[in-house]
Amino acid sequence: MPSSTTEKTRSGRVPGARAALIWGVIATVLVTVATVGVFLVAPEDADQGVIQRIFYFHVAIALVSLVAFAVACVAGILYLRTRSARWDDVGDAAIRLGMLFSVLVVITGSIWAKASWGTWWVWTDPRLVTYLIVVLIYAAYFVLRSSVDDDRRMRYAAIYAIAGFASVPLSFYSVRVANSFVHPVVFTRGGAAMPGSMLFWFVVSVAAMLALFIALLEVELIGRRTERALRRVALALENA
Amino acid sequence: MTGGSQYVVAAYAVIWFLVLAYIVMLGARSARVSRQVEAISRLLERKGIAPDDGGDE
Numbered sequence: 001m002p003s004s005t006t007e008k009t010r011s012g013r014v015p016g017a018r019a020a021l022i023w024g025v026i027a028t029v030l031v032t033v034a035t036v037g038v039f040l041v042a043p044e045d046a047d048q049g050v051i052q053r054i055f056y057f058h059v060a061i062a063l064v065s066l067v068a069f070a071v072a073c074v075a076g077i078l079y080l081r082t083r084s085a086r087w088d089d090v091g092d093a094a095i096r097l098g099m100l101f102s103v104l105v106v107i108t109g110s111i112w113a114k115a116s117w118g119t120w121w122v123w124t125d126p127r128l129v130t131y132l133i134v135v136l137i138y139a140a141y142f143v144l145r146s147s148v149d150d151d152r153r154m155r156y157a158a159i160y161a162i163a164g165f166a167s168v169p170l171s172f173y174s175v176r177v178a179n180s181f182v183h184p185v186v187f188t189r190g191g192a193a194m195p196g197s198m199l200f201w202f203v204v205s206v207a208a209m210l211a212l213f214i215a216l217l218e219v220e221l222i223g224r225r226t227e228r229a230l231r232r233v234a235l236a237l238e239n240a
Numbered sequence: 241m242t243g244g245s246q247y248v249v250a251a252y253a254v255i256w257f258l259v260l261a262y263i264v265m266l267g268a269r270s271a272r273v274s275r276q277v278e279a280i281s282r283l284l285e286r287k288g289i290a291p292d293d294g295g296d297e
Contacts, residue, residue: 051244115247
């Protein structure tokens with residue numbers, strides 16, 4: 001019957017799959033454009049030379065990692081208000097992705113430090129140390145999640161995601177307060193301390209990393225929704 | 241490679257390696273979900289509820 005076939009197709013559609021596909025395509029295009037732009041079009045820095053090209057993705061990834069933690073904070077607030085497992089999924093997936101991006105920031109930052117300052121890490125630099133503190137705080141989130149179960153896990157995780165976000169402004173403003181020479185402030189209230197041609201490719205890089213984050217978040221959420229639905233079906237079958 | 245370009249290559253290689261590793265991890269989870277669906281399908285068959293094949297054939 002045609003109507004039956006239509007219903008089957010409609011019910012077989014995975015929620016969020018279309019959004020994941022669209023964001024996946026946008027991310028692929030933007031990452032390709034950003035990579036080509038950063039390596040072939042953006043001008044070479046007069047001071048640091050080719051090493052400065054690490055800046056584009058390193059800082060873009062750092063910004064997106066902070067966005068991921070902000071998403072987790074908002075999802076935590078929404079979970080506590082609604083007690084919907086959907087927001088727990090969003091929060092957990094956002095922190096997982098935030099950690100991926102944070103690890104990338106630390107590694108690429110260390111490589112840049114070695115190339116530029118001759119050392120992998122500077123313990124006296126407030127930006128590096130406070131960012132590491134942020135990473136460790138969010139690493140503890142996974143320990144918390146695995147140590148408690150079910151409803152308590154979601155509640156505690158939401159509270160931790162909200163409380164953990166307090167460390168993000170600490171990292172962001174530390175370098176401005178400390179006025180570090182080692183880790184200079186590029187973006188100030190007066191604007192960006194770089195030419196327009198560099199700023200353009202930096203903005204494209206940020207957009208690319210943001211699209212990559214959203215695409216991966218959508219895929220993560222599809223996986224979690226499917227696993228949750230499967231658990232419900234398995235439970236219903238066991239009780240049947 | 242000169243002028244520190246090896247550091248730039250290393251930084252971008254790390255980025256793409258870890259992002260790809262994460263995508264592979266997502267793929268592995270998708271495979272696990274697929275196995276669970278098959279297990280549920282077998283369970284349905286055992287209980288005498290014939291699962292629909294989704295019109296693949």
